[in-house]
Amino acid sequence: MTQHVSDPLPEPAEAGGGVRSVKSAERTIAVLEYLSSADHALSLREVTTGLCLPRASAYALLATLVNTGWIETDDAGRYRIGLRALRAGASYVEHDDVVKRAQTVMNELNIELGETIHLARLDGAEIVYLATNISRHSLAVISRPGRRLPSWATGLGKAILAGRPWDEVDQLLPETLEPRTVHTFTDRAALRTELEEIRRRGHAIDEQESTIGLRCFAVALDFASPPNEALSCSVPVVRLDADHEEAIVTALLRARTRIIR
Known part of the structure; x- marks a missing residue:
């Protein structure tokens, strides 16, 4: 059934008394934190190995984050934190x-x-x-x-x-x-x-x-x-x-x- 804009949003599913986590969101955050803690740009293999992610899932996440400006790639195709992440961090400090x-x-x-x-x-x-x-x-x-x-x-x-x-x-x-x-x-x-x-x-x-x-x-x-x-x-x-x-x-x-x- 189609949900109208005026309809209330459904309650998130719960497990163990808490709100169910979203795996894709958790993985996205893990990638951002992993890259931000690294002292050099990381390859796809380093990201998949370090975070124990399937290669296809890691590549899709990285591509999405590159397209949205949260991470960047260098000439060798390695990944590092991007300008949008810098802006978010700077905003945290400023406020x-x-x-x-x-x-x-x-x-x-x-x-x-x-x-x-x-x-x-x-x-x-x-x-x-x-x-x-x-x-x-x-x-x-x-x-x-x-x-x-x-x-x-x-x-x-x-x-x-x-x-x-x-x-x-x-x-x-x-x-x-x-x-x-x-x-x-x-x-x-x-x-x-x-x-x-x-x-x-x-x-x-x-x-x-x-x-x-x-x-x-x-x-x-x-x-x-x-x-x-x-x-x-x-x-x-x-x-x-x-x-x-x-x-x-x-x-x-x-x-x-x-x-x-």
């Missing part, structure tokens, strides 16, 4: 309340310290960069908005995790804490001690745990309890001394108060 509240303070902090300032949010066991103000120095730290890193390997992530009970942190993190450098915490007991120290100290320090040659200082932004966002300042170790470190921590704590207000 995010925390980013809008923090941006002016981040700009001032960047000028005052001359170093790179980051704002990030916890997403699962990872942190996602929302905004970055790059250092004026030629030797500068750059992390693009949307970049994801393990929470346990960053000052930003540890500052956020420190605001949670250990049982919650333990469930949040993966079974194996993969290292990014030789300094990354991979032992749960050691990480728990580190988070307790962060709570006592009031700020987190990334001791080259994410990137060799880079030290990062971070404070959680207590918009919610527990916090979901953090602010940080990243500095190459060759440019860091005790006075600069003290100035950074003092400025971050002052900036946190201003942003939360």
Whole structure:
């Protein structure tokens, strides 16, 4: 029977007490997330293997996403994220309340310290960069908005995790804490001690745990309890001394108060 425009839409089918998922939509999202997390353009084979998709289904999805501008292809026929995805991500950041509240303070902090300032949010066991103000120095730290890193390997992530009970942190993190450098915490007991120290100290320090040659200082932004966002300042170790470190921590704590207000 033909359904008229004025007819109410049928209720989605339910399974297990929830709304039934749409497989094609799930696959589309999986492809977009897989491409956005890759550090290079991927071939059809890499996409099908990485996502365990049938070749025909993967090709049809990729072709549709190319035609609609969500992904692009290079001269070798490999796939990468496209301009429409960039526009969607940029729109998210532009309309995010925390980013809008923090941006002016981040700009001032960047000028005052001359170093790179980051704002990030916890997403699962990872942190996602929302905004970055790059250092004026030629030797500068750059992390693009949307970049994801393990929470346990960053000052930003540890500052956020420190605001949670250990049982919650333990469930949040993966079974194996993969290292990014030789300094990354991979032992749960050691990480728990580190988070307790962060709570006592009031700020987190990334001791080259994410990137060799880079030290990062971070404070959680207590918009919610527990916090979901953090602010940080990243500095190459060759440019860091005790006075600069003290100035950074003092400025971050002052900036946190201003942003939360």
